[in-house]
Amino acid sequence: MANTPDATYAVGLQGSDYRGREPLLSEFSILPPDYYSTPSSPQPRWVSKGLDMLLSGGGGGQSSPRGAPEPDGEEDDNYKHLTAELCRVYRHAPREFTVIDRGRRNSVCLSRRGFEELYVFSPGSKYEWYGKFAYVCIGPAMLEPVVLPPGATWHGAQCIRNPNL
Numbered sequence: 001m002a003n004t005p006d007a008t009y010a011v012g013l014q015g016s017d018y019r020g021r022e023p024l025l026s027e028f029s030i031l032p033p034d035y036y037s038t039p040s041s042p043q044p045r046w047v048s049k050g051l052d053m054l055l056s057g058g059g060g061g062q063s064s065p066r067g068a069p070e071p072d073g074e075e076d077d078n079y080k081h082l083t084a085e086l087c088r089v090y091r092h093a094p095r096e097f098t099v100i101d102r103g104r105r106n107s108v109c110l111s112r113r114g115f116e117e118l119y120v121f122s123p124g125s126k127y128e129w130y131g132k133f134a135y136v137c138i139g140p141a142m143l144e145p146v147v148l149p150p151g152a153t154w155h156g157a158q159c160i161r162n163p164n165l
Helices: 051-056
Strands: 008-011 017-020 079-081 086-091 096-101 106-113 117-122 137-141 157-161
Antiparallel strands (some): 008 079, 008 096, 017 086, 086 117, 096 106, 106 157
């Protein structure tokens, strides 16, 4: 979703716990070229493990007695302003919520099925509005893999609807 980051909000995430994540790197990535340029930050250890690390819930953090990773925090804002650099996986997020771009006077309703978690990434508002790096990336995620017995099926979907159309 192209956006004006200073005017973009996610509505409905209040009460969802989250884990901070680093974005996945790939040759198809749209991360700003200076995103990892800070010399003091070491390369995240998930880089060597790739997608398995993100999907398995790895990457550090403490585990609870049930084996699930402890959350880094809980969203306390029902009208989450997406102006800051942000990369999170939300657990217990609502199945449907809305992203509002007040700069473009637009909104998008998102829903998901089959996925328990929600991924939200924004490079923040330090980049030119409506430019190549002014965006918010939101999609379904899984911290725990789905294990299917032979012959079983699994279905997952994300629906994006523009209520203005």
